[in-house]
Amino acid sequence: MQKSLDGRTVLVTGANGGLGEQFIIQALERGAAKVYAAARSPRRWDDARVHPLALDITDRVAVADAVATAADVDLLINNAGIAPANDSISGPEDELRRIFDTNFFGTLRSANAFAPVLASHGGGTILNILSAAARLPLSTGYAVSKAAMWSATNSLRFQLQGQKTQVVGLLVGMVDTPMSSRWEVPKVSAASVVTQAYDGIAEGSLEILADEAARDLKSMLNMKGEEFYPMLHEQFASFKP
Ligand SMILES: NC(=O)c1ccc[n+]([C@@H]2O[C@H](COP(=O)([O-])OP(=O)(O)OC[C@H]3O[C@@H](n4cnc5c(N)ncnc54)[C@H](OP(=O)(O)O)[C@@H]3O)[C@@H](O)[C@H]2O)c1
Numbered sequence: 001m002q003k004s005l006d007g008r009t010v011l012v013t014g015a016n017g018g019l020g021e022q023f024i025i026q027a028l029e030r031g032a033a034k035v036y037a038a039a040r041s042p043r044r045w046d047d048a049r050v051h052p053l054a055l056d057i058t059d060r061v062a063v064a065d066a067v068a069t070a071a072d073v074d075l076l077i078n079n080a081g082i083a084p085a086n087d088s089i090s091g092p093e094d095e096l097r098r099i100f101d102t103n104f105f106g107t108l109r110s111a112n113a114f115a116p117v118l119a120s121h122g123g124g125t126i127l128n129i130l131s132a133a134a135r136l137p138l139s140t141g142y143a144v145s146k147a148a149m150w151s152a153t154n155s156l157r158f159q160l161q162g163q164k165t166q167v168v169g170l171l172v173g174m175v176d177t178p179m180s181s182r183w184e185v186p187k188v189s190a191a192s193v194v195t196q197a198y199d200g201i202a203e204g205s206l207e208i209l210a211d212e213a214a215r216d217l218k219s220m221l222n223m224k225g226e227e228f229y230p231m232l233h234e235q236f237a238s239f240k241p
Contacts, residue, residue: 003202005030009121011066011073013057013110014080015039018177019129022194023077024050030198036070038080057106067113074124075201076114078107081129083179087140087241096141103145108152111167115160123164125201128153132173132214135221137232140241157206168206170197173213 005027012023015037027035028047035050037043042052055066057080082102084095111126118124133143134150150169157167174180176187193210200208209215220228 003030003199005032005075005198005202007031007033008075009034009036009070009072010075010077011036011038011053011070011114012077012079013038013055015052016041016043017079018179018190019175019193020079022190023079023197026191026194026198032075034072036066036073038066038070057110058101060109063109063113066110067117070114071117072121073114073117074121075127076110076118076125077127077129077197078110079129080106081179083140083142083241085182085241087142089139089141089144099141099145100148103142104148104152107149108156111156115163115165118160118165119163123160123166125166125168126156126160127168127170127197127201128156130169130171132171132211132217134171135214135217136236137229138236138239138241142241166201166204166206168197168201168208170200170208170210171214171217172210175211 010027010032012020014020015024016039024035024037028049036053037045037050038053038055040056042054045052053066053069056062082099087099107128128149130150131146134146136143153167153169160167172193174183174185174187175190175193177190180187188211196210197208209218
């Protein structure tokens with residue numbers, strides 16, 4: 001049975017993307033009172049409860065404006081992210097900064113900016129969309145930015161515990177969205193990820209592992225490093241960013 005979002009006011013960043021659209025659709029299905037669909041280029045939605053909002057999370061002024069407009073939010077979904085092709089931790093450095101500006105600083109900025117709004121509504125919830133890549137030794141800025149944001153998510157939970165904000169991290173491997181279209185590998189559906197996310201939030205989860213890849217990686221964390229990392233290196237030897 002689906003868990004309800006009755007009466008909640010939700011804001012989704014990156015709302016035009018594969019997961020973003022599902023976050024909007026399922027919020028409506030679960031009875032959310034109001035949903036801000038935040039996107040760099042807002043689109044029309046056929047439901048009066050959806051309020052399109054212009055938001056580039058790398059733009060400080062735009063984030064401040066979004067907070068002023070959406071001062072009734074009690075569930076913030078930090079979903080926006082980028083995974084550029086040919087990404088490498090060897091650089092170029094400007095590209096690594098661009099990835100961090102979105103996946104790390106943009107996400108953190110949005111969480112920090114909305115924290116007082118959430119506090120004023122009893123604490124509320126922040127859901128950060130991370131990635132199983134956060135636990136993988138992939139040599140990409142994407143994986144490293146998601147690992148940094150995984151750490152920041154856990155720190156935010158500690159930072160915001162006094163205001164009773166539920167801070168949730170979601171890790172998942174490959175999801176069938178435009179972002180992953182260049183990889184021909186098994187993928188889970190965006191709908192299944194979002195279903196687990198909303199159920200997890202309702203159940204008070206702090207970490208949501210939304211596919212086998214994420215769950216397997218977590219279960220292997222007590223392996224010796226000398227076994228764990230060479231095993232993953234072999235498994236991902238042919239991975240092309
Ligand atoms: N797909 C996967 O396999 C997978 C796996 C693990 C985690 N994730 C994570 O899931 C989240 C959603 O990704 P997706 O798979 O749904 O990919 P997607 O379809 O490419 O959607 C990503 C969305 O983020 C938006 N975005 C990018 N930079 C932004 C910025 N600076 N400000 C605001 N919005 C921005 C994009 O906006 P535009 O429409 O304007 O380009 C796009 O709508 C991301 O955080 C991604 O890292 C994805």
